[in-house]
Amino acid sequence: MTTSQSVITILVVVLGTMLTRFLPFIIFPEGKTPPKFITYLGGVLPYAVIGLLVIYCLKGAVFTSYHGLPELIAIVCIIILHKWKKNMLLSLAGGTIIYMVLVQTIFC
Amino acid sequence: MKLKAFKTALPYTLPICIGFLFIGMSYGFLMKSKGFPLIYPVVMSCFIFAGSMEFVTVNLLMTAFNPLHAFILTLMVNARHLFYGISMLDKFKNVGLKKLYLIYGMCDESFSINCTVEPPADIDRGWFMFFVTLLNQIYWVSGATLGALLGYLIHFNTKGIDFVMTALFVVMFTDQWERTADHRPAIIGLGCSLICLLVLGGNNFMIPAMGLILLCFVLTKNRGARKETIK
Structure with a gap:
């Protein structure tokens, strides 16, 4: 990607992000209530999008020679670590280090 | 009035300070390790200011140029903001021009504080929310900048470091699952x-x-x- 393409991509992301933040205040000026379907999507979409993002992160790994095995091991470790200690920073650091060790030693 | 609001807001943001510095630093470090100059994480953390999307943008910048895909992906990933906005329609009323910044800086963490914390009656609500948002953004941008700077100083085998993004989403997924x-x-x-x-x-x-x-x-x-x- 050239520099100008990078700049355009970043601008597009900024624009998209700001659109999601400002839109409700533009559509529903003081006093107007949003329709039910929008409120419903508001309740369910955040959960689904995180699932989507997990898969997005794994999109490269699934089609490699290990079919995402090191990723799977690290993810299981993160879930166990997170359920056990309930410490976000520990889970992030622990999971990333486990993965880095895996791909640099066993699955290299 | 502003000082009092600042003093009330500060303690609420301290736990977020630790998290944002850490995740911001991993983000900055990741960008540096992928070969992006310092200006990228600084500008992106300032202007996108939506953690998940900034990580996703690193990937977008490393694949083929496709602004439409980037735009739709951004809308989808950040769709939750629409619903934060809907929840904050009332609370952001009558705060003057600060409203623009409050909306601009409405990340998950600032939203969760501003939505749930009721500041004491003698504190100006608008300024309280303003400082919550501002402090959180300062933590995030500082984290990203520090992380990128660290990338210039420390050199080790960074293979696999992008997994920090996967780890972040897995942790969020686990948290949401249990909630x-x-x-x-x-x-x-x-x-x-x-x-x-x-x-x-x-x-x-x-x-x-x-x-x-x-x-x-x-x-x-x-x-x-x-x-x-x-x-």
């Missing part, structure tokens, strides 16, 4: 995406996956509504 009894939305998100990935491959699955997720929600909503009428 709710209705796992259908999470399963729909994970399942639809996985099916689309396996069928369509890594480069073309995101937009169909988003469509399929929305479709599932439309269908299950009708089912839910019908159940209610039967009752």
